[in-house]
Amino acid sequence: MNTPEARRDLSRDLARALPATPGQLAALHKRLAAAAAAEGVLDVAYRTLDTPVGTLLLAATELGLVRVAYASENHDSVLQTLADRISPRILDAPARLDAVATELDEYFAGQRRSFDLSLDWRLSAGFRATVLHHLAADLAYGQTASYGRVAQLAGNPRAVRAVGTACATNPLPVVVPCHRVVRADGSMGGYLGGPDAKRTLLTLETTA
């Protein structure tokens, strides 16, 4: 009969004789992403982008950009959360994110002061969503505002702590500018991408 060793040898020989090369698999993957998008089953497309604040994960639904994530958030666990909360039909499919990548590149090069992108806001709700909408609409490039000022803008001046939470859980950092929210004493305050990333962004916006 068949020994485990003989079976292993057979499996190895067969796999070696039937090469699935990285190039062929990459081409097939690209074809799958295009077909899935064309048939409306690519619920979440993503790519990564190297920037001065590290490698960002960018994810978009058919409605628009739904998530920007810092490497410190762990991209694998961010993708798992997207699978749980939106849909597991997720592919590494850069085409849908071409415009996002271009605008972010321009922003980091100091050549863009606002983003002109479709956003999918579904990952934020309630008061946090209100806060983030105000940040996107009212807090322009190069400006900063205190947590208290943002609480006022959002219609609840006492909700300073909730503004901090909204910033800390912003699903669209950089594009929705929670980095422009600082402490009342002028110090920088925390940031979901880490203090170095916040400093980089604020410095970029005051010197570009």
Added chain:
Amino acid sequence: MKKQPFETLVAGHGPTVLRVCLAVLGPSEADDAWSETFLSAMKAYPDLPEDANVEAWLVTIAHRKAIDVIRAAARRAIPVDELPETSAAPGADARDLDLVEVMAQLPPKQKQAVAYHYLAGLPYADVAAILGGTADAARRASADGIATLRRTYRGMTEPGTTAFSTTGESR
């Protein structure tokens, strides 16, 4: 609600499914079968039970796609009264053939059983669930296919004397 991103399935199982398609269909049809397999799988993925064996599920879809391809090819071919189960017995120089060509000469059940068991690593019970029939029949089909491969393909590791013996049931 703990289903992995579909990307993880493509990255993890894409190479194996491609090898299975190559083994069952040959290089000219393998790309199309792979693409249709993963597109179908992606459509159905949200409804897949969480405890499903993902590789067996993907191989089952690939099997159905391969059957579609084989049937379409048969419709295109000129009908003959009786199809031989295998093509002419390979001669001595067949040992220079590439494995894909040798696989192509096996009867469909044999190459499917070999591919699903040895390439996809499915137990014979799962292979039988895909092919129909019993696990023993799947095991025999696989053993017959492997025996032919051993006779005709020089790239196979020579089995030890106790490693393998299947000559009886070849047809």
